Amino acid sequence: MTTPNTVLAEAVCQWLDDHCLGVDELARACAVEPHWVIEHVEAGLLAAEPNSPSGHWRFASASLLRARRLAELERSFDAPPEIAALTADLIEEVQRLRARLRALGLED
Secondary structure, eight states: OOOOOHHHHHHHHHHHHHBBBBBHHHHHHHOOHHHHHHHHHHHTTOBBBBBOOOOOBBOOOOHHHHHHHHHHHOOOOOOOOHHHHHHHHHHHHHHHHHHHHTTOOOOO
């Protein structure tokens, strides 16, 4: 599912590849509260980079895309976090498979 928010997030991620976001920054980028981010990390639905020098969670660009997708699915479909995460997993897998097909020259 491609939305204007997803396109914007992908453009921002080009810049973010060398930069990581903190909990508050990720929450703002996803229009959610920081406790939403914390709950999703603790539930294993969102990956954080725990090895920052300050000991605080940091999030790479892939986490930004996933968090925005989770938040959008939860809001749009009133989905429980676990169902939103399963749906996001399936969307990400389809994207990986399509990329492989394109690499093999089997899909436009």
